[in-house]
Every structure is written in structure tokens, then in C-alpha cells.
Amino acid sequence: MLAKAQDKQREFAFSRSDFDRLRQMLYDAAGISLAEYKMDMVYSRLTRRLRDLKLSSFADYLSHLEAHQGELGNFINAMTTNLTAFFREPHHFDYLTNEYLPARQATGQQQIRVWSAGCSTGAEPYSIAIALRNHPDIDTRQWPISMIASDIDSNVLNVARAGVYDLPRIDGIDEALRKRWFLRGKGENAGMARVKPELQAMLDFRLINLTRPWQLNTRLELIFCRNVMIYFDPPTQCRILEGMADHLVEGGLLFVGHSESPTRVTDRFELIGKTIYRKR
Template sequence: MRNQSTDITMSDDDFSKLRAIVHRNTGITIGETRKTMLVSRLRRRLREVDEPSFAAYITRLSKDPGEMQELTDRVTTNETYFYRTPRVWNYFQEVFLPEFHAVGENRRMRVWSAAASTGEEAHTIGAILEQQRLTKPGFDYSVLGTDVSSRVLEVAQKGVYNGRSIARFRKERPELFASHMAGSDADGYKAVPPVRARLKFKLHNLLERLGGTSPFDVVFLRNVLIYFTDEDQETILRHVRDLIRPDGVLFIGESETLNNLSTGFEQVAPIIYRPVTRAGGPCA
């Protein structure tokens, strides 16, 4: 491999082409002011695959589908941790779960973590619902985590966490952490087997319909809509609306809103939404 310099530059034309490629394959819109970010994330990859320029790398992308996934992994932003935004979890536990149980059906709860990243959110859901399973006879659950990045899904599937990733969960819900996470500070912590058995992760582009699944009771779509245009957000939310039960609940990110979008959801609290046409009971 040649010794490439770290000062490989990206022309405006290369930037425009790469933005279009990323949007076409992920739906993510890279802003016109994010050129420096894109250069910093891709320079190392150019050296790894021995490409002398961004123009050459763009040509490579047209011929190598595997490299397209690598590009997706490099440009997506993935920051998450257990028990993020406590008020989301408070609503989930104190409002939604009692509604669900009030119906009296022994129906498995199905939850979708639709921007799962490295899996902390899905594992938080699993720990909370495992506690429910142990205290509510007949209750069971499944959690599906999806993401467009194969790299982060590998981390999610391994499910070993430590440090900042688990710090909030460990501090604010020590009893739940101790009951449903096993391990050590040295080796990391992993969800107990009953939780892991009910978690599944798969690759998925939110701009495409998620096939092969029954409706979900809860969808977590947090901190991802901000990377899409309004039009693409509406497409994503239509897909979600098609897959959420009439009595279901949707959680979005703290910096996100569905105001001024045509979505089929109505706000019940900040960042918490329900389908507009839901039935009167919690499990129609």
C-alpha cells in the first residue's frame, strides 16, 4: 500500500457526489456545511483501501457493494447509553405498561428500537420488561433492534457494556441493573440470558418498509429523525405508523418534533406520541 498523506482534499464536486450517494443508500442528509466532518471520517478509509483521492473512492463505491456498507458505517453517528432520557422510561413504566396490563390479555408485548445503534436502548427495554415478566404471570415480550450500520449492530449483538454506557442505568436504577445485568467492571456487563433470548437485532434502512413482522406495541425512534429531510421523515413515520398498533406509543428524541409534519401521530407529552386513530382501549 502506498504511503498516502493525511491531507487528501475533497473537491466540492466530490462532496456533492458523496452526499448524494449517502442519501440514496441511507436516507441520511449530510448538510452542506458538513464537508469537514465527511473528510475526517473517510480519509482513513481511503488509506485502508489504497485509494489516492475521493474521486477514485467514489468510483470504487459504484463497483463494490461491500464498500457501500463500509461507507454507511463510517458516516453514521452512533452515541447512546442505557436509560437515556429518564422521563421516557418513566412514561413507559408508569403509564404505558399499566395500560397494557389493564386489558387482561396474555399477549406478548412487541417493542421496536428503530435506531438501535450499539444496543443500549434495546437492552434497557429488555431489562425493564424482564422485571415485568417476573412479576406479572402470563406476560412475555420481544424486542427488535434495527440500524443501518452493520458495525454498531455487531456491538449490539455481542451486548457487552461498561463505563459511561452503563453509568446512568447503574446509578439511577441500581436494583434493576443488579437483577438483569451480569458481569464485572473489568470484563464488562451483559444482560442475563432471559433478556438476551428475547432480543433480536437486524440491519434495516428506515426509508424502507420493515417486512416480516407483526405490529408493535411500542416504537422507540429516538435521535435519528434529525438526520433526515422533512420529506424523508414523513416517509419513515408512515412506515412506523403502518407497523404500530392503534393503542401503541411512539418515542422520539429530545431535539426532535413532529410538528408541521404529516405523520398520523398526535402528541400526548413532549417527545411522546400516539396514533391519531387509536381505539379507546389500550389494546384494541
């Protein structure tokens, strides 16, 4: 009786069967495994699409989704989580500055190719770029450093590519770094900040579905894939991590989120620091 009462309060009819079909479609399209308790989350995230399409139920939306391939991108965009912040999990950036760059300089290896997989609105790849270009004692301006920044959500990629953020988004960044790497907006752009072009030039933004062929066409020294694996089931995690190991150079590094552990699903990596793994 309680479930029926809740259904009546909803703007759109949404059954358990609808939810199960949407879960399966998300898994098939993006490899994302939604927990059974996230029915309310799915409802809240998709209601705007139903309103925009002038549909009256989730059954209608499912029919529309199956009939219009172009809607799949909107569906995936709505379902993906894009929590991000500049220099989130700061120990990773401290490692790049204090250990990784000095080690590269000592060996004379200057080329650094990076993949930020699941870059969201750009805070992560721009933070990586700043860390690699802002060493106090090592001038890396002439080093060939490049980065692929990818996400499955086309909307957040557009934000990342533009590199424009409201000032509260960058308040947590050290003042010296803000002045060095961001341009404050004036006039109609007051209250906004833009990443400097020299950082943007390092990044190649791409729409990449981690469960599909990546077509990276390069080997990599560093991969950041943080707080992404938590959305996949173990077999999918294993396939993705095996692919990342294949794309890393020998001794290449993988940076993951605080609740993720690649060694649980593959033996291709070894732990060398706090949520930092090296390809075996």
C-alpha cells in the same frame, strides 16, 4: 486562497465536487441528508477507509465505491452517528413503568411488541427490555414481550447483539438494576459487563434501512425512533412516519427524540406526553 491552503494541509485531496457526490450517494442509499457545512466531518470519518484501501484521493474512493457494491456498507457505517447511552431520555422509561404497564395490566393485554429503530450499540433496546421486565409490582415474566432492534450500521449491530460493554458504559445505571440485569466479567473479561441472557432472548437484531421496505411482518404496540428523524429531510420523514403508523396497532405509541415532532410532517399521530405520540 484560504480554501486552497486548507486543501494542501489535508492528507487526501478532497474537493467540493467530491463532497457533493458523497452527499448524494448517502442520500440515495440511506435517505440521510447531510448539511453543506459537514464537509470536514465527512473527510475525518472517511480517511480511515482511504488508508485501509490504499487510495490517494476522495475521487479514487468515489470510483471504488461506485465499482464495489460491498463498500457501500462501510461507507454508511462511517457516515452514521451512534451516540447512545443506557436510559437516555429517562422520562420514556418512567412512562413505561409508571403508566404503560399498569394500563396494560388493567385491560388484560399482555402482548407487547416493540421496535427500536436506530438501536445503535444496544443501550436503547436493552433499556426498554429492563423497563418492561423490572416493574416493582407487576410480574411480566410470563408476558409475551418481544422486540425488533434495528440499525443501518452493521458494526454497531454486532456490538448490540453481543451485549458486552465496558463498566463505565453502565456506571449511570442504578446499582440494583446493574446487579439484576448484568453479569460482571472476571479474569480476562474483568472491567466488562454482559447483559443477562434473558434480556438478549427478547431481542431480534436486524439490519434495516428505514428508507427501504422493512419486512417486519408484524403489528407493533411500541416504536422507539429517537434522534433518527433529524437526519432525514421532511419528505423522507413523512414516508417513514407513515410507514410506522401503518405498522402500529390502533392506539400504538411512538417515542421520539427531544428535538423531533412527527406532527409537523404527518397527521397520523397525536402528542400524549413529553415526546410520546399515539397513533390516531
